[in-house]
Amino acid sequence: MRRSVVPVLTVVGFLLLFWYAAAVWLNAPWAYNKAQRAGETLSFSQVVADTWSQKKPRLPAPHQVAREVWETTAQKAVTSKRSLIYHAGVTLSATLLGFVLGTGLGILLAVGIVYNRTMDMSVMPWVIASQTIPILAIAPMIIVVLNAVGISGLLPKAMISMYLSFFPVVVGMVKGLRSPEAMQLDQMRTWHASRGQTFWKLRLPSSMPYLFTSLKIAMAASLVGAIVGELPTGAVAGLGARLLAGSYYGQTVQIWSALVMAAVLAACLVGIIGLLQRVMLRRMGMS
Amino acid sequence: MPAEHHGSVSAEPVISARNLDLTFQTNDGPIHALKGVSLDIGKGDFVSFIGPSGCGKTTFLRCMADLEQPTGGTVTVNGMTPEEARKSRAYGYVFQAAGLYPWRTIGGNIRLPLEIMGISKAEQDARVARVLELVELSGFEKKFPWQLSGGMQQRASIARALGFDADILLMDEPFGALDEIVRDHLNEQLLKLWDRTGKTIAFVTHSIPEAVYLSTRIVVMSPRPGRITDVIDSPLPRERPLDIRETPEFLEVAHRVREGLRAGHGDV
Ligand SMILES: Nc1ncnc2c1ncn2[C@@H]1O[C@H](COP(=O)(O)OP(=O)(O)OP(=O)(O)O)[C@@H](O)[C@H]1O
Ligand SMILES: [Mg+2]
Numbered sequence: 001m002r003r004s005v006v007p008v009l010t011v012v013g014f015l016l017l018f019w020y021a022a023a024v025w026l027n028a029p030w031a032y033n034k035a036q037r038a039g040e041t042l043s044f045s046q047v048v049a050d051t052w053s054q055k056k057p058r059l060p061a062p063h064q065v066a067r068e069v070w071e072t073t074a075q076k077a078v079t080s081k082r083s084l085i086y087h088a089g090v091t092l093s094a095t096l097l098g099f100v101l102g103t104g105l106g107i108l109l110a111v112g113i114v115y116n117r118t119m120d121m122s123v124m125p126w127v128i129a130s131q132t133i134p135i136l137a138i139a140p141m142i143i144v145v146l147n148a149v150g151i152s153g154l155l156p157k158a159m160i161s162m163y164l165s166f167f168p169v170v171v172g173m174v175k176g177l178r179s180p181e182a183m184q185l186d187q188m189r190t191w192h193a194s195r196g197q198t199f200w201k202l203r204l205p206s207s208m209p210y211l212f213t214s215l216k217i218a219m220a221a222s223l224v225g226a227i228v229g230e231l232p233t234g235a236v237a238g239l240g241a242r243l244l245a246g247s248y249y250g251q252t253v254q255i256w257s258a259l260v261m262a263a264v265l266a267a268c269l270v271g272i273i274g275l276l277q278r279v280m281l282r283r284m285g286m287s
Numbered sequence: 288m289p290a291e292h293h294g295s296v297s298a299e300p301v302i303s304a305r306n307l308d309l310t311f312q313t314n315d316g317p318i319h320a321l322k323g324v325s326l327d328i329g330k331g332d333f334v335s336f337i338g339p340s341g342c343g344k345t346t347f348l349r350c351m352a353d354l355e356q357p358t359g360g361t362v363t364v365n366g367m368t369p370e371e372a373r374k375s376r377a378y379g380y381v382f383q384a385a386g387l388y389p390w391r392t393i394g395g396n397i398r399l400p401l402e403i404m405g406i407s408k409a410e411q412d413a414r415v416a417r418v419l420e421l422v423e424l425s426g427f428e429k430k431f432p433w434q435l436s437g438g439m440q441q442r443a444s445i446a447r448a449l450g451f452d453a454d455i456l457l458m459d460e461p462f463g464a465l466d467e468i469v470r471d472h473l474n475e476q477l478l479k480l481w482d483r484t485g486k487t488i489a490f491v492t493h494s495i496p497e498a499v500y501l502s503t504r505i506v507v508m509s510p511r512p513g514r515i516t517d518v519i520d521s522p523l524p525r526e527r528p529l530d531i532r533e534t535p536e537f538l539e540v541a542h543r544v545r546e547g548l549r550a551g552h553g554d555v
Contacts, residue, residue: 183382186354190380191400191451192373201399205390284390285431 019062026058027051060253068257081237088261090238094154094226095269098161099219105162106169106218107211113170114177114203115195124174131167135160135225140232157229157238164225165218172214176207209286212277219269227262239265300327301365301455301487302351308359309346309513319512320346321357326506326515330454333481333488335498336506337544343513344491348457351489352380364455376404378455379448383463385440387432387447393419394428397447404451418446421480438469445477456488463493474500475529482525495548499523499540500532507547517547 024047031050035042042050052061060068069084076083109127112119139160146156180202188198230240239258246255281287307324310317320343328334336344349355350362353369364372372378387396394415401411419425422442432440441461448456462470478501481488492498498505499521507517521540523531531537 181386183384183386187380187382187386188403189354190352190373190378191403192376193403197403201403202388205388285433286389 016062019059020052023057023059023061024048024051027054030054030058056250057252060256064253065256065260068253069260072257073261084242084257084261087237087239087242087258088265091223091226091230091240091262092265094157094229094238095161095219095223095265097154097158098225099165099222101158102162102165102218102222103169103215106166106214107173109166109170110173110177111199113174115199127167127170130163135164135228138163139228143229143232157226160229161222161225165222168214168217168221169211172210172217173207176210176214177203179210180206205284208284209277209281212273212281215273216270216277219273220266223262223266223269299330300363301330301332302326302328302362302489304347304350304360304362306360307347307350307357307362309343309350309355309357321350322512322514324360324513324515326518328487328489328504330487331485332504333478333490333502334504334506335502336489336491336508337493337495337498338508338516338548339510340493341513342508342510344508345459346513347508348380348459348489348491352378352457354380376451377453378457379451379453381445381448381456381458381461383460385432385437385444387440387443389432391431392428393424393430393432393435393443393446396432396443397450400447400451406451414450414452418449421449422446422476438465438473441465442473442476445473449480454486456486456490458488458490460491460493462497470494470497471529477501478527495541495544496532499537499544500527500529505540505544507544509548516550517543519543519547 028047028051031042031047031054034050051057053064054060057064072082072084076085078085078089080086109119109123113123114120142159142163143156146152146159177199184202184206185198188202193201226238227240227243230238231244239262242258243255246252246258278287304324304326307321308319309321310319324343324347336347338344346355350357351364351369353373362369365375365377367375367377387393388399391399397415397418398411401414406414415428416425419428422445424439424442424446427435427439427443432443435443441464445458445461448458462473465473474497477488480486490498490501492501503521505519505521506515507519508514509516519540522536523540
């Protein structure tokens with residue numbers, strides 16, 4: 001842990017440096033344009049100062065994003081429509097619901113695939129096919145169709161999250177449930193264990209390392225799904241709505257602050273699963 | 288072909304194989320893992336199977352345990368088919384690898400088959416304590432497998448097979464991966480256990496001294512096709528201190544086993 005601090009900070013430092021440089025490069029044309037119209041000439045330091053403080057820059061500088069994040073989190077009531085935390089909370093609830101649904105569906109399908117020959121032969125190709133369809137193409141359809149039958153709000157977004165997150169869980173759990181060695185299965189047979197006993201006492205515990213790895217991917221996918229689900233609804237709340245509103249009005253600072261928030265959220269969620277994984281697998285003697 | 292059966296004279300047979308055939312169909316053609324194998328194992332016998340790699344020792348044991356289906360002939364265990372015997376939990380099977388579950392303690396591992404068999408909690412506790420003492424692992428109940436040496440893990444896996452108290456023990460090279468000293472020690476313990484409990488034991492090994500030291504009968508097998516080439520009744524007494532291995536009787540039996548193995552090799 002301690003040893004990774006220096007390399008991480010170094011990389012972050014370089015990224016920030018690159019970001020500031022890119023901001024100068026991308027925003028300079030607008031600065032020159034403005035100056036030209038005003039009949040002024042700009043020194044290099046003036047250009048730099050301008051590119052880092054424009055109101056609607058092509059690429060906002062890090063400190064602009066940081067200020068926006070600060071203003072919309074710490075300085076707004078959590079219930080306010082202008083609070084980023086409020087929006088993150090909306091996205092989070094859809095993410096978590098979709099994640100739970102997706103994990104459940106994924107595990108159920110995996111159990112079916114492992115225990116049922118017909119499912120083994122028939123389900124996997126469909127599962128894989130489902131992921132080759134671009135989510136951006138079907139997300140609006142899911143939202144519209146569900147809206148038409150009177151379901152709106154949290155659930156349609158969670159469905160899209162589920163759609164993305166069940167896939168890694170199916171793949172991981174099929175592998176995990178099949179991970180016991182032939183010898184361990186023979187052992188169960190010599191004890192005349194039922195299928196249920198073999199599942200609960202051998203297959204399921206054996207699959208835990210695979211499950212946790214899948215859950216991390218599923219969680220990230222679920223967040224993407226929730227944000228994508230918020231784009232086509234003309235939604236009024238959620239990080240996706242913030243992204244969309246930001247791009248309508250050219251509020252790049254707002255877009256970037258929503259992106260930063262999404263990244264932080266993803267890191268926290270995946271981090272929590274990672275923590276659970278460490279604790280659980282250590283307790284199970286499997287790490 | 289040694290199709291005649293090598294019978295035991297004394298007790299009623301607990302395990303009885305008649306003209307057993309098992310042919311594996313593989314991509315490289317059929318493999319005759321067992322051919323015309325007939326053998327009776329009497330109650331309380333300690334029978335060792337010895338022979339070169341691939342001669343079908345494991346396959347034979349697996350047939351008795353209903354883990355493999357013979358393609359010809361019959362096996363009975365306690366007068367039942369292997370399947371019935373398995374379902375009535377007539378035998379304990381010790382695999383070559385200890386195969387303990389890492390997420391269960393030693394006690395939990397021994398308890399596993401007991402849970403599966405629906406034995407009451409109190410009875411489980413009593414049995415776990417008893418078999419742990421039997422394999423000299425008392426005090427290790429709460430430890431996890433990775434906290435034990437390989438030899439201790441193997442003893443724990445034997446304890447697990449002993450836990451549900453079947454009259455028959457099928458053991459497939461249980462001490463194969465252990466060093467000489469640990470092996471001697473476990474051999475001694477196993478023999479004591481056998482003497483005390485009167486179990487019937489079928490035991491696969493690659494070691495001639497181990498086979499001779501442990502067994503009342505030694506079955507010599509030979510490969511391609513897998514078959515029994517010799518059955519040697521041991522004249523050694525039931526009571527066997529480790530230094531019995533230096534006596535002329537012991538060396539005499541070992542010599543016969545070695546001759547049998549060599550003959551098996553010769554006619555391939
Ligand atoms: N599941 C299987 N499928 C195909 N062939 C098999 C299978 N199991 C065993 N065999 C073959 O059957 C023969 C006997 O195998 P077996 O494992 O019984 O030998 P063994 O005497 O136990 O050998 P070792 O001393 O190496 O353990 C071998 O030629 C092996 O390749
Ligand atoms: Mg073998």
